[in-house]
Amino acid sequence: xxxxxxxxxxxxxxxxxxxxxxxxxxxxxxxxxxxxxxxxxxxxxxxxxxxxxxxxxxxxxxxxxxxxxxxxxxxxxxxxxxxxxxxxxxxxxxxxxxxxxxxxxxxxxxxxxxxxxxxxxxxxxxxxxxxxxxxxxxxxxxxxxxxxxxxxxxxxxxxxxxxxxxxxxxxxxxxxxxx
Numbered sequence: 001x002x003x004x005x006x007x008x009x010x011x012x013x014x015x016x017x018x019x020x021x022x023x024x025x026x027x028x029x030x031x032x033x034x035x036x037x038x039x040x041x042x043x044x045x046x047x048x049x050x051x052x053x054x055x056x057x058x059x060x061x062x063x064x065x066x067x068x069x070x071x072x073x074x075x076x077x078x079x080x081x082x083x084x085x086x087x088x089x090x091x092x093x094x095x096x097x098x099x100x101x102x103x104x105x106x107x108x109x110x111x112x113x114x115x116x117x118x119x120x121x122x123x124x125x126x127x128x129x130x131x132x133x134x135x136x137x138x139x140x141x142x143x144x145x146x147x148x149x150x151x152x153x154x155x156x157x158x159x160x161x162x163x164x165x166x167x168x169x170x171x172x173x174x175x176x177x178x179x
Contacts (some may be wrong), residue, residue, distance in 0.1 A: 007077050009113035010087070014073050020047050021066050024059040034062050048109055052102040053095055062095075069094035088121045 024034060027041055035055045038044040053062060069091045076087055088107070096103035100123045107118035 003082075006114045006116075007082070010073065010077055010117075013110065013113075014070055014077075016047070017049065017066055017070055020044075020049055021063045023047070024050075025063055027059075032059075033057055034059055049106065052099075052106045052109075054099050054102065065094045084116055085120045088118045092118075092121055 023044060024037065027037060027044065033055060034044075034050045034053060034057050037059060038047065038050045044050060050062075053065075057065070072090060073087065076083060091106070092103055096106065103118075103123055110117045
C-alpha cells in the first residue's frame with residue numbers, strides 16, 4: 001500500500017510542476033530568469049522548484065525543460081513496476097544538468113514524500129551549463145499527428161485489450177484495494 005501513496009505523491013508533484021509552468025508562462029514579462037520572476041511575484045516565490053533550478057533559466061527554457069523532464073511520468077506511474085531510476089534521471093538530465101546543488105535540494109524535498117526518489121542516480125558534478133544548453137538546442141523530431149500517438153509511442157507494443165471487454169486494462173492498480 002505504501003507504493004500507492006508514493007505514486008500519488010509523484011502525481012501531485014507532476015501537477016505542481018505543470019501548474020508552475022502555466023504560472024510562469026502567464027506572467028512572463030520579459031527576458032528575466034525564473035528566479036527574478038519568483039522574487040517579483042509572491043505566488044511564484046512559494047514554488048520551491050523555481051529556487052532549485054539554474055538562476056539563469058528563463059521561463060520559456062523552464063517550460064521546455066520541465067516538459068521534457070516529466071513527459072514520461074504519467075505512463076511510467078501506471079506501470080506495474082516503477083522504473084524509479086528513470087523517473088529521477090529524466091528530471092536530473094533536463095532540469096538540473098550542470099546544477100548539482102539544485103538537484104540535491106530537489107531530491108531532499110521530494111524525499112519527504114517519496115523516500116527512494118533519486119536513489120541510484122549519481123550527482124553529475126562535472127556537468128556544465130554548456131552541456132545543459134546543448135540538450136535544449138537538440139533538434140526536435142516531427143511530432144506525430146493526433147491519431148498516430150499510439151503508433152508513434154511503440155509500434156511493436158502488444159495490443160491493448162478492448163475497453164468493451166469485461167477484462168480490465170490494468171489488472172491491478174497499485175493504489176486501489178483488492179475489492
